[in-house]
Amino acid sequence: MAQAGGxxxxxxVRAEVGAGLAATDAELARRYPGDPGTRQPVHTVYVPADAFTADTVREWGDQALAALDAHAPDPDALAEAVGLPGELAAEVYDRVRAKLLREPVEDLRxxxxxxxxxxxxAEEDGAAVAAARTVSATVADGTAPPFVGIRMxxxxxAVRDRGIRTLDLFLTTLLDAGALPAGLVLTLPKVTFPAQVAAMARLCGEFERAAGLPEGRLGFEIQIETTQAILGPDGRSAVxxxxxxxxxxxTALHYGTFDYSAACGVSPAHQSMDHPVADHAKAVMQVAAAGTGVRLSxxxxNVLPVGPTEQVRAAWRLHYGLVRRSLARAxxxxxDMHPAHLPTRYAAVYAFYREGLGAAAGRLAAYVRKTGGAVMDEPATARALSEFVLRGLDCGALGPSEVAAAASxxxxxxxxxxxxPPLTP
Known part of the structure; x- marks a missing residue:
């Protein structure tokens, strides 16, 4: 029997190295815990507080379906309108319609x-209380979207005290009605300095203690809308x-297209998600958030699909292309700013996952069975491939049976x- 080498x-020495790196290990675990492993919505819909009602989600779905019926009443029409590959047209179209009927909005702010x-x-106080009561009622009757909350x-x-009061009223009223929704999301806009984020974190902690909530129950999104949120006055990356x-x-970093573009001096005609200043900001956000568990949006x-069919289809082509571009960039x-954006949001998302299923499934099957193939994948890539498929399942682009058939x-x-993490019973 062969002996092990000396x-x-x-x-x-090994023990001393381990002891010397113990603090580093702890810091890595704290700062880079990895993705939370939960569903991420494909979009966020923003509705002014005074326009929000218990019927908002269904109204958005109905208006989206009406736009689809008026301007792309069948699969071929949608394919022509946005450049959807013909072989995907029927299955994407059917799934989009089903989504608009079943769950038109995934995340409502x-x-x-x-x-x-x-x-x-007094008016904003009333709106905050009314919003919380409506959220509670829709969660209770099953008509709320999976994710819902406020942007304060x-x-x-100039507006700090008002924002804090609205946050307090909203959360307190939710608790008075029973409990905080599982999909509660809070959004902090126009952040310029870390101290503002720290203040929001303190508010969340103080509310938890006062209300008897578990520590860490409240999280929040940070909107990246100012240049200072990307590059600090000392020249360091601020994210x-x-x-x-x-x-x-x-919980997430959300890019604010128009505030950020304006802050960079971009003229209104050129303010867009695909402008170079947007790409730079989002690349910085992406690198800074990698591994932290903080997600990206x-x-x-602001080009709305309204008016005659030719105008609507032009807006749809723009939106479809921008969504596909974002998906390719992770x-x-x-x-989404208008109900008529929903058809192209879901068409772009569904086409992205359905186009990629065959290749992803094949690579996963080869990785699991160690059979090799045209691409040699490592564990990190296998994780990314499985996450791709799971995201497609989450949003309805893919069905469990077809995923099982494609990847075994x-x-x-x-x-x-x-x-x-594995699903709990």
């Missing part, structure tokens, strides 16, 4: 900021500082390959 280093503006205090006013001096200031409560287009979420892998096997 070693030179003493055991004490009730807006108390730009979309709401400055109102008398920012931490700048890691913002994430760190959140103390583990940051792209912004929106920005799996974005903002169960849902449990996909979870095991990904960074996601």
């Amino acid at each position: 070693t030179t280093l003493a055991d004490t 009730i807006d108390f900021e730009d979309g709401y503006g400055t109102r008398p205090d 006013k920012c931490m700048e001096a 890691p500082l913002l994430i760190d200031a959140a103390g583990g409560r940051a 792209d912004g929106s287009t 920005y799996y979420q974005g903002w 892998l169960s849902h449990a096997q996909l979870l095991a390959l990904s960074a996601r």
Whole structure:
């Protein structure tokens, strides 16, 4: 029997190295815990607080279906309108219609900021309470979207107290009605300095303690809408500082297309998600957030699909292309500003996952069976491939049976390959 080879280093050296890196190990685990392994919505819909009702989600779905019926009443028409590959047209079209009937909005943000503006205090107080009561009612009756919450006013001096009061009223009213929704999301806009993020984190902690909630129950998104949020006055990248200031409560970074573009001096005609200043900001966000568990969302287009069919289809082609561009750059979420954006949001998302299923499934099957193939994949790539498939399942682009047939892998096997935790019974 062959003997193991000898070693030179003493055991004490290995132990001392381990002890010396213990603090580094702990810091890595704290700062880079990895993706939370939960569903991420494909979009966020913003609705002014005074326009939000219990019927908002269904109304958006109905208006989206009406736009589809009027301007792309069949698969071929949609394919022609947005450049959807013909072989995918029927299956994508059917799934889009089913989605608009079943779950037209995945993530709803009730807006108390730009979309709401400055109102008398009594009016905003009433709107905050009404929004919370409506959210509670729709969660209870099953009509709420999977993710829902508010965008408060920012931490700048002029509106700080108003934003804090609205946040407090909203959360308190939710608790008075029973409990915080599982999919609750809070959004902090127009962040410029880490201290503002730290203040938001403190508010969340103070509310938890006062309300008897578990520590860490409240998290929040950070909107990247200012140049200072990307590059600090000392020349350092500011995004890691913002994430760190959140103390583990940051859930996502959302790019604000128009505020950020304007801050960079981009003229209105050229403000877009694909402008070079947008690409730079989003690349910085992406690198800073990698491994932290903080997710990313792209912004929106302000070109609305309204008017005659030719005009609607031009807006749809733009939106479809921008969504596909974001997906290819690993920005799996974005903002939608109008109900008629929903058909092209889901068409772009569904086409992306359905086009990629065959190759992803084949590579996963080869990886699991160690049979090799045209591409040699490593564990990190296998995780990315399984996450691709799971994202497609989450949003309805893919069905469990077709994934199982394509990859010969169960849902449990996909979870095991990904960074996601196993499903609890």
